[in-house]
Amino acid sequence: MATIIVKDRLQLAAVFTDNMVLQQMAELPVWGTCGSGVLVTVSFGGGKKSTLADENGNWRVNLAPMAAASRPQEMKVDANDLLKSTIILRNILIGEVWLCSGQSNMEFSVSLAKDGDKECASAGFPGIRFFTVPQRIAETPQECMAADPWKVCTPESVSGFSAAGYFFGRELHRKLGIPVGLIHASWGGTVAEAWTSRVALLKNAELADLVARYDHSEIWESIATYQEAIQRTRDQINVGYPCGWADLPNPLGEWNDIELPALWQARGLDFSGIFWFRKAVELPAGWHGKELRLSIGAADKSDITYFNNVKVGGISIADRPDSWSLPRDYAVPAHLTKPGGNVIAIRVHSDKFGGGMTGPAAAMQLSCPALLESAPVPLDGVWRYAVETNYGKIEIPADPPVGPDSPNFPCVLFNGMLFPVIPFAIRGAVWYQGESNVGRAIQYRTLFPAMIQDWRTHWNQGEFPFLFVQIANFNPELARPGESEWAELREAQTMALRLPHTGMAVAIDIGDAGDIHPVNKQDVGQRLAVNALAQVYGKQVPYSGPVFKSLAIEGNAMRIDFDHVNGKLECRGEKLIGFAIAGADRQFLWANAEIAGDQVIVSSPAIPEPEFVRYAWADNPACNLYNGAGLPAVPFRSDMPKNSLPVPLTHSTIP
Numbered sequence: 001m002a003t004i005i006v007k008d009r010l011q012l013a014a015v016f017t018d019n020m021v022l023q024q025m026a027e028l029p030v031w032g033t034c035g036s037g038v039l040v041t042v043s044f045g046g047g048k049k050s051t052l053a054d055e056n057g058n059w060r061v062n063l064a065p066m067a068a069a070s071r072p073q074e075m076k077v078d079a080n081d082l083l084k085s086t087i088i089l090r091n092i093l094i095g096e097v098w099l100c101s102g103q104s105n106m107e108f109s110v111s112l113a114k115d116g117d118k119e120c121a122s123a124g125f126p127g128i129r130f131f132t133v134p135q136r137i138a139e140t141p142q143e144c145m146a147a148d149p150w151k152v153c154t155p156e157s158v159s160g161f162s163a164a165g166y167f168f169g170r171e172l173h174r175k176l177g178i179p180v181g182l183i184h185a186s187w188g189g190t191v192a193e194a195w196t197s198r199v200a201l202l203k204n205a206e207l208a209d210l211v212a213r214y215d216h217s218e219i220w221e222s223i224a225t226y227q228e229a230i231q232r233t234r235d236q237i238n239v240g241y242p243c244g245w246a247d248l249p250n251p252l253g254e255w256n257d258i259e260l261p262a263l264w265q266a267r268g269l270d271f272s273g274i275f276w277f278r279k280a281v282e283l284p285a286g287w288h289g290k291e292l293r294l295s296i297g298a299a300d301k302s303d304i305t306y307f308n309n310v311k312v313g314g315i316s317i318a319d320r321p322d323s324w325s326l327p328r329d330y331a332v333p334a335h336l337t338k339p340g341g342n343v344i345a346i347r348v349h350s351d352k353f354g355g356g357m358t359g360p361a362a363a364m365q366l367s368c369p370a371l372l373e374s375a376p377v378p379l380d381g382v383w384r385y386a387v388e389t390n391y392g393k394i395e396i397p398a399d400p401p402v403g404p405d406s407p408n409f410p411c412v413l414f415n416g417m418l419f420p421v422i423p424f425a426i427r428g429a430v431w432y433q434g435e436s437n438v439g440r441a442i443q444y445r446t447l448f449p450a451m452i453q454d455w456r457t458h459w460n461q462g463e464f465p466f467l468f469v470q471i472a473n474f475n476p477e478l479a480r481p482g483e484s485e486w487a488e489l490r491e492a493q494t495m496a497l498r499l500p501h502t503g504m505a506v507a508i509d510i511g512d513a514g515d516i517h518p519v520n521k522q523d524v525g526q527r528l529a530v531n532a533l534a535q536v537y538g539k540q541v542p543y544s545g546p547v548f549k550s551l552a553i554e555g556n557a558m559r560i561d562f563d564h565v566n567g568k569l570e571c572r573g574e575k576l577i578g579f580a581i582a583g584a585d586r587q588f589l590w591a592n593a594e595i596a597g598d599q600v601i602v603s604s605p606a607i608p609e610p611e612f613v614r615y616a617w618a619d620n621p622a623c624n625l626y627n628g629a630g631l632p633a634v635p636f637r638s639d640m641p642k643n644s645l646p647v648p649l650t651h652s653t654i655p
Contacts, residue, residue, distance in 0.1 A: 010034040010040070015420070015421050016089060017089060018149055018150065019129055021129045021179050023426060023427055024095055026461070028064075030061050032059060034081060035079075036054070036056065037053060038052070040079050042063065043077075045063070069094040070127055072091045072093065075092055076089075094179065096180050096427050097424075097426045098165075098427055098532075099183045099430070100168070100182055103189055104186075105472075106162055107162060110521075111329065112329055112517075113163040123153055124155065127153075128152075129151065130161050131147070131149075131151075131182070133420070134417075137404070138415040138419075139404050139412060142420050144420060145416075145417075153166075161184060162184045163521035164469065165184055167525025168525040171525060171530075171533075172532060175533055183424070187413060187417070189325070190322075190433070192447050194411065194413040196454050197458065198211055201450070210410045211410045223403045236389060240388045246343070248309065258385045260380060260382075260383050261380060261514075263355060264356040269387075271390050271392050273387060275387055275388065276386045278343060278383060279344045280343050283377070284377065286374070287368045289335075293369055294366055295328065296379065297327055297328065297363040299324075299348050299357055300324040300354055300356055300357075300358050302315065303328060305330055305345075305347075306345040307336050307343075308343055309343070317351075324353075365378055366379060422459055425461065426459070428464045434448075437489060438489045441485060441488035441489045445492040448493065452466045452496065464501065467505065467532060468503075469504070470508065470635075471489060472518050473511035473512075477620050481614065484619050486620075487619070494635075503532070503544075505524060506545055527631070531544075543631075545564060545626060545634055546564055547562060548562060548634065556605075558603070562633070566629040567627070568598070569599075569625065570626045570630075571595060571626075576594060579600070581603070581604055582613075584609070613637070615636055615637075
């Protein structure tokens, strides 16, 4: 683990290690600590820079810009202290460096993505390097951190890395033919204000209360009361395990059947508490004596998972606030597997809202990685369950307060995870977040651009490119048009395109109604990459799906014009769907829609005088409009707030 702790000896910031990638054609800050007044010299690429450490032992040099280089190089750092200290870093490449940040859909690993095993097996790219910032909460900006060193991309190292980040970087590496470094800093279930500095929030009148409200004593009293109530439900002794509830024989207790995946409230058990779920499985021929992969989907909220009476995994909401939505994926050691009956037992603890095994069904399976040709054993369907503890109905505030020990407290992730890597030279950032800010879309219109500008200010590398993923479709489809907090959040994200050097990857067609973590991260990475290739690297590639431009009312019909048609508009399906129109009363109904060249014409016999149109305006809309490049249309509404439409994107091409 690389770290900066002792300031009287020569140290580099933790982000500087063997195998790193440095940003091409950019001034390269290199910094660290040593004794006060010590002369430090950094030698790299045939050049040298020296500086004296300040009174606090901090030092920094800025190396001159260098061209991309796939040939490994060494960096030497010398100090004229009493020990004549020297640090040598090896296997350094020069190329493109991108920061990958956000919440759980950025954190979602390659191993869990679609075709994860195959993607990992084929990930031999010595020109791609990974650095993962450890998850850390801090009330004040931190100069140091403990972190693993940069890793070369291999089937082993890619497995736990960000899938969206990896597929983005892989596409850049293939298309540009130069090294790519990816710095991953994400935390599932987190809000944008946690990734924004205190200074940036306080100086914005619309955001200052996100921080200022914690200066009032009544807020801290409510936090203490809330945490005390929740803690009472978490300090529970596991009474099921000593009773044999994870063991092979039929255990004592009242056991019944339940169909999974599901929230137990949806099965008529309307209370919070602790449930045990058990399922007996027969292993296919040849599986016994081999390590298995147990995938059970998401458990809402905390789980302890057993295989043949031995714990093989578990995630607690006390450690991961997003545990309610995290897919569980555990290794079953070879010595636990045997011919005949094997028992999977899962203890699920939910102290508020819904609880259960939420899947999705396709993610619930037992597989044998050593026998890829062998079909997985499906685990959805009928399980046995018993109730260990019934809390009854617990009343929880709709917006429970958080304290500074929560990753959703304002500024704490900026302080603990971003500040330690600033100002490491980067080309730009890719961002996948927004789900945790659903319900506050109006605020997000201000918060998200403020966060982007805040990062740019602190890095002091100009208006570096900032590319982001518009949140994917989620939740059940609705039969009628209506309002949608998810659609409003997507709109707020689209509005951020008014900032220069920004780009958006639309994911409205690759989500999953039952899983907030869609497994198709390949298309996410690809769509982020084409934004970068077009807007940052000057490649002539389409990077956006159709974007609403204008509309004209022609009698009882509306004619809609789009930008980014890229040759033609396309309907993927039997007929064009996803459009709704309304008259002056704003009562939206589904519209008939047809493509006419570069336009779409919409109408409804029930609305003779249409005024407004919406497309893909729902949590999980059924929609199928694409352009000639196969990119999906950006969701929109013509009745959106004034001055909300994005201006044309500004290119920031590099040599």
